[in-house]
Amino acid sequence: MKKVLMVLLLVLGLAGAGAGYYLFVWKPENEVMAPEPMPEEEEEAPVMVEEEEAPKPEVTEYYVSPPKLGVREYPDYDAFVESVLYRGDKLTILEKKEGWGRISVYYVYEEGGAEVAEWIPMDALVEEKPVITKAERTKTLMGYVENADDFKMFQDKFIETTGQLIDEGTCSPLDFEELGGWVRSVRYSERDVYFVYCGGMKQANKIYLDVHSGEIFYK
Numbered sequence: 001m002k003k004v005l006m007v008l009l010l011v012l013g014l015a016g017a018g019a020g021y022y023l024f025v026w027k028p029e030n031e032v033m034a035p036e037p038m039p040e041e042e043e044e045a046p047v048m049v050e051e052e053e054a055p056k057p058e059v060t061e062y063y064v065s066p067p068k069l070g071v072r073e074y075p076d077y078d079a080f081v082e083s084v085l086y087r088g089d090k091l092t093i094l095e096k097k098e099g100w101g102r103i104s105v106y107y108v109y110e111e112g113g114a115e116v117a118e119w120i121p122m123d124a125l126v127e128e129k130p131v132i133t134k135a136e137r138t139k140t141l142m143g144y145v146e147n148a149d150d151f152k153m154f155q156d157k158f159i160e161t162t163g164q165l166i167d168e169g170t171c172s173p174l175d176f177e178e179l180g181g182w183v184r185s186v187r188y189s190e191r192d193v194y195f196v197y198c199g200g201m202k203q204a205n206k207i208y209l210d211v212h213s214g215e216i217f218y219k
Helices: 002-033 134-145 151-168 173-179
Strands: 061-064 068-072 081-086 090-092 095-097 100-102 119-121 193-197 206-210
Touching (some): 081 173, 134 173, 151 206, 173 193
Antiparallel strands (some): 061 090, 068 081, 068 119, 095 100, 193 206
């Protein structure tokens, strides 16, 4: 009986020792060594990148805005006027400089001379073709031929034919301005015929107009 009690006490002691080892040694060590759960990574919201607007191409095509515009050989209002442009004329700007636009290549009149070109003020140009009303067009054409012979008698026919020849490209406004308008023909003195030179001052450039029939002829 005494031996049985001793065995029982020994078993209980071993069980207690095992329980103590589990509670105070093995369990704490394993809890320390156990990996902590990894925090869930938050998905980053996509970053919106604004695309830069492509630079607009430089405007080079323009139209003349005033009724008449002088073309100068230097970008200066005091420079010599080489030619004249008119309202609605389209042109291409090759270079911009201090408020002026160059519309021709550079050239030299004489060896060793300064380079010149054709320049016009940029503030006289517009990007959209100007709308020319009928009244405005009539007034402009009248300015080209108001010094014509017998202008008051045949004003309407002179204006109509002048506009027709300019629109066709046969004549330019400068042709009429240089001559002062239509000139009465001595050659056809028995008829009301008038003439103007277009593109030159030779006989081949002479254009006749019969104001009664509206006929336009060259000889």
